[in-house]
Amino acid sequence: MTDVSAMQKQSQVRIHLHTRSGDIELPQDTGPILVSTELKRYQLSTLVNRLLETEQPVPLEFLINGQFLRTSLDEFLTRNGISAETTLSVEYVKALIPPLYVASY
C-alpha cells in the first residue's frame, strides 16, 4: 500500500468564488477554479485580485460556511470534516482592518 499521508500534499480542491459587495464582484462568472489545498488567505487574495484586474490590490478576507479562513485550506477542510471532493463555496469580503498576522507572510 502506498503511503497516503505522503500523497496528501498534492491535494487540490475546486472553489467557487463569490462576493456580496458589488464593487468587487468578478467581471464575469469565472466558473470553478482548482487550487492547491496548501493555499492560505494571502494567496487567495492574490488570486481574486488577479481576476479583478485591480491596479492597487485590495486585501481580502475569505469565508467558508460562514467561518473566516485563518489557516490553509487543507487545515480548514480537515478541521471541519469537509472532503476535497466537493466544490467549496468561498465568499470574499474586503479586509477592513489590516490583519494582525501580516508579519507571518
Add this chain to the structure above:
Amino acid sequence: HTHLDADDVDDELTIDQARLLWAEHESSTRNLALVLTEHLRLVLQPTQATKMRGDFRTGKRLNIKRIIPYIASSYKRDKIWMRRSVPSKRSYQIMLAIDDSESMAESESKQLAFETVALVAKAMSMLEVGELSVVGFGEDVKIAHDFSTPFTSEAGAQVYKQFSFAQTRTNVRRLLAESIELFRAARLKAAGSASELWQLQLIISDGVCEDHPSIRQLVRQAHEERIMVVFIVVDAAAQKAEASGGPKQSILDLQTAEFVKDQAGEMRLNMVKYLDTFPFDYYLIVRDVQELPAVLAGALRQWFAEVVESG
C-alpha cells in the same frame, strides 16, 4: 487488489434494488447499444475482405512489380505470385474504470456513468469479441467484475451494488498503475496469440484529477504496452447548471490556479484552463449518453488508424 466490500457502505442497496436499477439502465440504453454495436463492429473487427499479398512461387495472381526483376534475373527470382491472406481474428479485453469518488455524486454524474457502463457492456456482449472487466476507483482501486467472468445482467446488478460514490479522494495515478498490472496479468491468461489481443481501458469519471505529469507518464507506459486508454469525461453538471442558471460547473470552464516560483525566485500566479494540461491523449466529453456511441466509436477509430500506421 481487494474486492469491493459492500458492508462498509451505510446506505447500501439490496440486491433486488440493484437488479431493478440496473435493469432500468439496460432498458433505457437498449437502442443506443444497438447503434454502438454497429459502430464498434466496423471499428473493432479487422477488414473481412481478404487481401492478395506476399511473394510466392505459386499463387492466385501475379505480382506485377516482380515481373521485371524476374526477367532480369534470367527467371531465377521466381517468387512472382500473390496469395489470399486470411485476416487474423483479434480479441479484446476491455476494462471499464468507474470513478467512485464523492465528486461524482456531487456533479450528478452517477446516472450517466452507469448508463455508459450498461451501454458499453451490452454492445460488447453483442459483439462477442472479448472479455469485460469493471473496476471502481477513488482512494484506491477495487475490482467489481473481473475479466474471467461473463458479464450478464446479474453481473451488472452485482457491479451496480458495489458503488457508493463516497470515496474522498480521486487517485487516477494509482488507478493507472494498478490497471497496467491487471492488464499484464490478463494478457498472460488470455487464450490465443498475445499479438492479436487488444487491450482497452475506458475511464468514466467527472475528469477532476491531480498530478497530471505523473499520470501522463503512466498513460505513455500503458501505450507502450499496447493498452489504449480512453478517458470519458461525464460532464453532467454542466447541463444542470445551465438549465437552472446557476454558477458555471462544466469541466470546460474549470481553471487551475497555481503558484510557481519564477526565475527570480518570486512566487507567481499561473492560471491555465484545466483541460490544457489534461494528461490523456484520447478523451471525450459527454453530457448526454445519446452522444456516446458516435464519439466513442470516433475515438477508437482514430486510435486504430494510428496503431495501423505505426505498425
